[in-house]
Structure formats: C-alpha cells, structure tokens
Amino acid sequence: MRPYPFTAVVGMPDLRLALVLSAISPAIGGVLVRGEKGTAKSTMVRALAGLLPEVDVVEGCRFSCDPARPDPVCPDGPHTGAAATRRPARLVELPVGAAEDRVVGSLNLERALAEGVTDYQPGLLAAAHRGLLYVDEVNLLHDHLVDTLLDAAAMGRATVEREGVSVSHAARFVLIGTMNPEEGELRPQLLDRFGLTVEVASSRDPGQRAEVIRRRLAYEADPDGFAGRYAEEDAALAAEIQAAQKLLPSVELTDDALRQIAEVCASFDVDGMRADIVTARTAVAHAAWAGRTEVSTEDIRVAARLALPHRRRRNPFDAPGIDEEQLEQALRDAEPPEPDDDGPGSGSEAPSEAPPEGGDGGQTPTAGQQGGGEQRAGAGKPFKARLFRVAGVGEGERGRRSRAITESGRTIGVQPPSVREGKPHLVATLRSAAPHQRGRGRSGPGLVLRKGDLRYARREGNEGNLVLFCVDASGSMGARSRMREVKTAVLSLLLDAYQRRDKVGLVTFRAQGAELALPPTISVEAAAARLEALPTGGRTPLAEGLLEAARVLRVEELRDPRRRPLLVVVTDGRATSGPDAVRRSHAAAELLAGVTAVVMDCESGRMRLGLAAELAEHLGAEHVPLGEVAADSLTSAVKSRLGRAA
Known part of the structure; x- marks a missing residue:
C-alpha cells in the first residue's frame, strides 16, 4: 500500500513547514510534534520520506556511506574504489519497546571471544543514516534511549562500547518524535534537544473536518489511485525541497540578523545558547525555502515561533507556548536603524497604554468565592520534597525512586x-x-x-513507582485555610514524581464518598491540573477514601504488576462521615497491608488529637507532619537534634 500523500493532508501548516525545514537542513535538530491522538501526526511524518531526494551510497555498505565522502572509520570500510549505487531516503521507525542494542547495534560476543573478530551488528541508528528516524510516542521511551538518540542526532555519530571494544559510525538523520501530552511529558533537558516543536490539534471547522473524512475514505478505498491524484503536487514539493537544499549554503546570515536572533532569544529568557543556534539554522533554512540568499526579519519570526516555545518553560507543569506580542516587540527592538532614523527618543514611540482607573474592572472571583458552598484554593510555589521510597527491591520500569x-x-x-x-x-x-x-x-x-x-x-x-495520592478534601481541611498549604505540598511531591519518572494517580474524598479524580497515568501535568481545581467542603469519609485507594491499587496490580505502589494519604485523620467513622477507617486500612504508605498529617492548632498518627500506625505507614514534607525541613531537623545532643 502506498503511503498517504504529504500534500493531501488537510490543514496543519506549522507542522508541514517544520517538517520541510528539517528536511532542508538536518542540522536544525529535528521536530517534536505534540498533539492529541488522531491528528495525522504519524501520517505526515511517514509521507515526508517520499519527498526526500534519493541518496548515493557505497554499494554493500550497511552504514550508507556517501561515495563522495565515505566515513574513514566505517566498520564496513575502507571504501577506496568501491562501487556506488542510488536508493530512496529511508524512514526508520523506532518501536517504543526497543532495547538499547536494537537502537545502537551490538557486538557478537560469542564470535569476539571465540574467533577474536569484531562482528558488529548495525542498529536502527545505522539504518537511519542520511534519512529519517521516526519515534512515535517518544515520551514513553526510557530516558537513556531518548538521550542516546538525541546525542547521536547532535553529534552525527553513534558509538558502541561493549566490554572494552569500541565501534563508531556516522549517524546523521532527521529525528522526528510525536507524542500525546496527555500520556506524559518529556523531561525539560530532553525536550530542549529537539530543534523545533509544533503543537497540533484537530480542526473545529465542520467543513475542514468533512474534507479530512472524505479524503481518508477515498484513500482507504483506492490507495494507489488516491496517491496518483496527488503525485504531481508531491513531486513539485519534492523539487522545491531539493532546490532549497542546493541554495542553503549560499544563504547569508548577516550581523544584523544575528543581532535580531540574539535579541529575541534573550527576551524570552531561554537557557544556554542552543535556542540561538537552532533559531539561526531555521531562519537560514526558511530563507532558502523562500528562494532568498539573505536572512530577513520574516525568516527570524518564523524560526522563533518554531524553535522557542519549548525552551522558555520554567515549570514542568506549564504548557509550552510563545507570546506573539513579545516576539513582535523583540523583533522591532532589534531591527537595524534606518539611515534617516534618529533612534530611540525621537518621539516616534507610541504612548504606552495605562490600565483604566479602578483596576481591570472585571469580576473575576477569588479563591473561596465559588458557589455551591465549595471552596477552591490555589497552590503556592512548589519546593524540593523529601524522597519517599518503596521498601525492598523491585523489578519495575527504570526510574529514580526505589531500589530495583x-x-x-x-x-x-x-x-x-x-x-x-x-x-x-x-x-x-x-x-x-x-x-x-x-x-x-x-x-x-x-x-x-x-x-x-x-x-x-x-x-x-x-x-519508577506508582504514587497514588489519597487526598482529604473535606470541610475541615478548607475551613482552617490549610488547603493552599496542602496543595503546595502535594504539588511538590508531584514535581518530585515527574522527575523520578513515576506514574501518579489521585483519589479524593469529601462529603458522602470518594472518587478517582485521576486514574494512574504518567501525565503528571494532568494530576497537577486536577489538584489545582480540587474543591473542598463537607464531611470526611476517610474510610471510603481508603477503600477507593485499595480498589485502585488492586486494579493497577493486575494491569502493571511490576510497578510497585507508594500510597500518600493526605489528611488530618478526622473521620466524620457515618456512625463509628474512625473504626471503619481503621478497618479499611487493613486492606492496604503490605503497601508502602506515607501519611501526610495536616492537623494544626494547639489542641491536636493525633488521629493521623493513629491512622499511620494502622497502615504501617510513615507519619510525616505537613511542615516536614520539604527536603530542607528534614535537614534542619537533623541539624537541630545533633546540636541538642552535643
């Protein structure tokens, strides 16, 4: 079956442009495509391979060496006088469950020991050389695999070290990753290694949606005939890409353009210099795509929109994005002065707009002003949380929390x-x-x-573990103005779970019962959003909360038996729902025997009942007062005790 034509995809101009620019200049660093499922992300990536020009390779070389410039240390070399052949550019797909040896290649240890020869079996990086390497659901790959891919993409080489034997080969490719943010984010340091990023979403225009359906059904009914109808458009686009590739070395990046790029990147407060370099490379590629030999302000504007959104994030729970007005202002500030321009202070600036007297005039409700007797309090700034581990040694997915x-x-x-x-x-x-x-x-x-x-x-x-939060959202938590402090502590633990590659889930209990506010997921951002919107009020059905937590853990044990759980119960221990509520909560705790648990004690005030400590004893859990969740609080407590002992 012929792939879906690139030019037949409806809409998504930003994704189309980002893929084309990366094909013109692989040095940009590839593209990360973020978007909801069913938005043709994979379709466009697979179609891109058909637009790339054919490549000349050394005949018989498993590493696709260029006959004009063969790799001098190619494992299949030397290639002096070798015959050449031509083949289409490859699209190599990396499965989510691929092992490291499958990605980078491996040595045949048996032959190495018995015969003393280095028998290297190439991996996916070698197969993708001078082509495309596509990673669907890149956010689900292990961190060390993602890092390996990005390092190879940045360095242009892959090196395999096995028991003192080293093999290195060229690995230059366009790396393209697609992901659904609902399934979890990439860590910021890995996200930054992608050159460009594009957010895609399905169109809300009924006419455009109808056209998508019409074309898809036509393709499924007759793939070859449908592709043939777009063959001319695809061929024309491929010719434009090839022409831009040839023009690319001739494009001039002037000092004025460099200053504009630096001004824009500095205005968005990005870390390091990778943003500036990627923006410059993208601007040059866009100029070549437009047929120009000098980078213009429009090239820089387009490049910044694609290269900067994922590099200005400061909180891992913030969605990437870029302020268009800030971008335009930065471009204007960095524009070279005209010959007759008197510069700043000439009176040409537009007067700034001051807000109207009396504030914004809006009626935005503050926390605690929602109707229905409920209160909502936002979280404060997260802090570095203490590390809580699951007891024993597991065999779960690689992470950074518990021994395994x-x-x-x-x-x-x-x-x-x-x-x-x-x-x-x-x-x-x-x-x-x-x-x-x-x-x-x-x-x-x-x-x-x-x-x-x-x-x-x-x-x-x-x-990595499953961290299940069981949060008390009853009236006793909100009435004492503690929910902001509670949400800040839980948000800090969520940030810790994000960094340690855990799955997280959220159970809440209030009023008459408990609910699973967020099923276990690797999307810590979703958990943070649910936590932020969590209302408080009503009675405290503690037993129902623990029973719901036990049910969730039983289901998750069947789904993912290797991932061990850590239960975090956030409560003051007061159980006020139904008769004999405290006894019922202690009975429910028995169902969680054997589960590593932490009770975050939210009780405050002079008269304390110690109910959360009793609950921790029944759970066999660690009892942690709310004020001691922060890592620095533990350090201060230890220093204080050591000082008293001295």
Whole structure:
C-alpha cells in the first residue's frame, strides 16, 4: 500500500513547514510534534520520506556511506574504489519497546571471544543514516534511549562500547518524535534537544473536518489511485525541497540578523545558547525555502515561533507556548536603524497604554468565592520534597525512586542465560568457559565458547513507582485555610514524581464518598491540573477514601504488576462521615497491608488529637507532619537534634 500523500493532508501548516525545514537542513535538530491522538501526526511524518531526494551510497555498505565522502572509520570500510549505487531516503521507525542494542547495534560476543573478530551488528541508528528516524510516542521511551538518540542526532555519530571494544559510525538523520501530552511529558533537558516543536490539534471547522473524512475514505478505498491524484503536487514539493537544499549554503546570515536572533532569544529568557543556534539554522533554512540568499526579519519570526516555545518553560507543569506580542516587540527592538532614523527618543514611540482607573474592572472571583458552598484554593510555589521510597527491591520500569533490579546500574552478581537479564559479563563468561577448554579440544590461541558459557550481569539501579495520592478534601481541611498549604505540598511531591519518572494517580474524598479524580497515568501535568481545581467542603469519609485507594491499587496490580505502589494519604485523620467513622477507617486500612504508605498529617492548632498518627500506625505507614514534607525541613531537623545532643 502506498503511503498517504504529504500534500493531501488537510490543514496543519506549522507542522508541514517544520517538517520541510528539517528536511532542508538536518542540522536544525529535528521536530517534536505534540498533539492529541488522531491528528495525522504519524501520517505526515511517514509521507515526508517520499519527498526526500534519493541518496548515493557505497554499494554493500550497511552504514550508507556517501561515495563522495565515505566515513574513514566505517566498520564496513575502507571504501577506496568501491562501487556506488542510488536508493530512496529511508524512514526508520523506532518501536517504543526497543532495547538499547536494537537502537545502537551490538557486538557478537560469542564470535569476539571465540574467533577474536569484531562482528558488529548495525542498529536502527545505522539504518537511519542520511534519512529519517521516526519515534512515535517518544515520551514513553526510557530516558537513556531518548538521550542516546538525541546525542547521536547532535553529534552525527553513534558509538558502541561493549566490554572494552569500541565501534563508531556516522549517524546523521532527521529525528522526528510525536507524542500525546496527555500520556506524559518529556523531561525539560530532553525536550530542549529537539530543534523545533509544533503543537497540533484537530480542526473545529465542520467543513475542514468533512474534507479530512472524505479524503481518508477515498484513500482507504483506492490507495494507489488516491496517491496518483496527488503525485504531481508531491513531486513539485519534492523539487522545491531539493532546490532549497542546493541554495542553503549560499544563504547569508548577516550581523544584523544575528543581532535580531540574539535579541529575541534573550527576551524570552531561554537557557544556554542552543535556542540561538537552532533559531539561526531555521531562519537560514526558511530563507532558502523562500528562494532568498539573505536572512530577513520574516525568516527570524518564523524560526522563533518554531524553535522557542519549548525552551522558555520554567515549570514542568506549564504548557509550552510563545507570546506573539513579545516576539513582535523583540523583533522591532532589534531591527537595524534606518539611515534617516534618529533612534530611540525621537518621539516616534507610541504612548504606552495605562490600565483604566479602578483596576481591570472585571469580576473575576477569588479563591473561596465559588458557589455551591465549595471552596477552591490555589497552590503556592512548589519546593524540593523529601524522597519517599518503596521498601525492598523491585523489578519495575527504570526510574529514580526505589531500589530495583534493572538493565543498568551497579553490578551485584551474574546469572546464566536461562534467566538472561542485562548485558553479558565478560569476566564471568571467561571463568565459566575456562575449565572446559581441554575437554573441548582447544589447540592454540582463542577460546572454545559455547552458548551455555555466557553469563549476564545482574545489576541494581532504581525504578519508577506508582504514587497514588489519597487526598482529604473535606470541610475541615478548607475551613482552617490549610488547603493552599496542602496543595503546595502535594504539588511538590508531584514535581518530585515527574522527575523520578513515576506514574501518579489521585483519589479524593469529601462529603458522602470518594472518587478517582485521576486514574494512574504518567501525565503528571494532568494530576497537577486536577489538584489545582480540587474543591473542598463537607464531611470526611476517610474510610471510603481508603477503600477507593485499595480498589485502585488492586486494579493497577493486575494491569502493571511490576510497578510497585507508594500510597500518600493526605489528611488530618478526622473521620466524620457515618456512625463509628474512625473504626471503619481503621478497618479499611487493613486492606492496604503490605503497601508502602506515607501519611501526610495536616492537623494544626494547639489542641491536636493525633488521629493521623493513629491512622499511620494502622497502615504501617510513615507519619510525616505537613511542615516536614520539604527536603530542607528534614535537614534542619537533623541539624537541630545533633546540636541538642552535643
């Protein structure tokens, strides 16, 4: 089946332009496409490969070396006098569950030990050289894999280190990632490594939506015929991309244009210099795309809109974006003066608009003014939270919270191939094979190695967990003006979970019962949004909250048995819903036996009942007063105790 034509996709001009510019100049660093499911993200990426010009490669080279400039250290080289052939540019897709060896390639350890040869098996990075590497759901990849991809994209090379043997090959490709933000975000330092980012959303225009349906049904009914109707448009676009690639080296980036780029990037307070460099490369590519040989203000405007939105984030829960008015102001401020311009202070500035007297005149309600007897309090600025771990050693997904047996980390032992995990352990393999060499008739150098001799490293690292928050939103929490403090502490723990690659869920209880406000997800941003909008009021059905938490954990154990849970109960311990509410809450706590839990005690005032501490005892949980959730509070407490002991 022929792929869906690139020019047949309806709408999405920003995504179309970002992909084209990255094809013109791979040095930009690729594109990250963010958007809801069903918005043709993957369709456009797969269609882009058909627009790229064919590439000349050394015949038989597994690394697609350019015959005109072959890689001098290519594992398949040297290529002196080698024949050349031409093939289409490749689109290589990286599955979410791919292992590291599949991405970067691997060595045949058995041949290396037995024959003394370096038998390197290329990975996906080698296959994508001089083409496109597409990662769907890039936010679901392990961090170390994403970092490997981005490093290779930035350096143009991939290096494989295995037991003291090093293999390096060229790996220059256009990296394109797509993701649905509802399923979790990329960490900021990884997000910054993508050159451009584009937000896509489905159109709300009925006419445009109808056209999308019409074209999709026509394509499914006759893929070849449908693609043929757009073949001429695709061919024309491909020719324009090729012409822009040829013009690219001739485009001049003047000092005035550089100053504008620097002014724009500085005005958005971006970190480091990558934003400036990417913006410059994108502006040059856009000028070539427009057929110009000098970068203009319009090129810089387009480049900034694509290169800066994901680099100005300061809070991981803030959506990326760019202020168009701020961009226009920065461009105006950095424009070179005209010959007859008297410069600033000539009286040409427009007077600033002052707000009308009496404030904004609006009727925006403040926290606590919503109707229905409910109160809503916003969270304050998050702080660095204490680290809470799950007891024992798990085997979950790689993360940064609790101890676990993982594919990376410190080696704590070896294991035979029947339970293969991790990377081969060279010394243990040699020790396993050495006693059998005489019986295997070895003569001369080398080692007679059998598959059963292989031993694999058993490594201990850290895993990500399921952090389930069970939050008391009853009237006793809001009436004492504590909800802002509570939300700030929970938000800080959410930020900690974000950094440690945890899944999070949110159970709330108030009035007559409990509800699952957010099913377990890796989208910590969604949890923060639900927390911010959480109302308070009514009685305190503590037992129902614990029962709902126990139900959620049972379901998640069936769905993801390797991910161990950490339960965080946020309450003052008062149970005021129904008869014998305290006894029922203690009985509900028994259903959570064996679950690592933390009780965040929100009780305040002089007369304290200590009910949260009793709940922690029934849960077998750590009891933490609300004021001691911050990491620096623990440090201060330890120093204070040490001072008293001295």
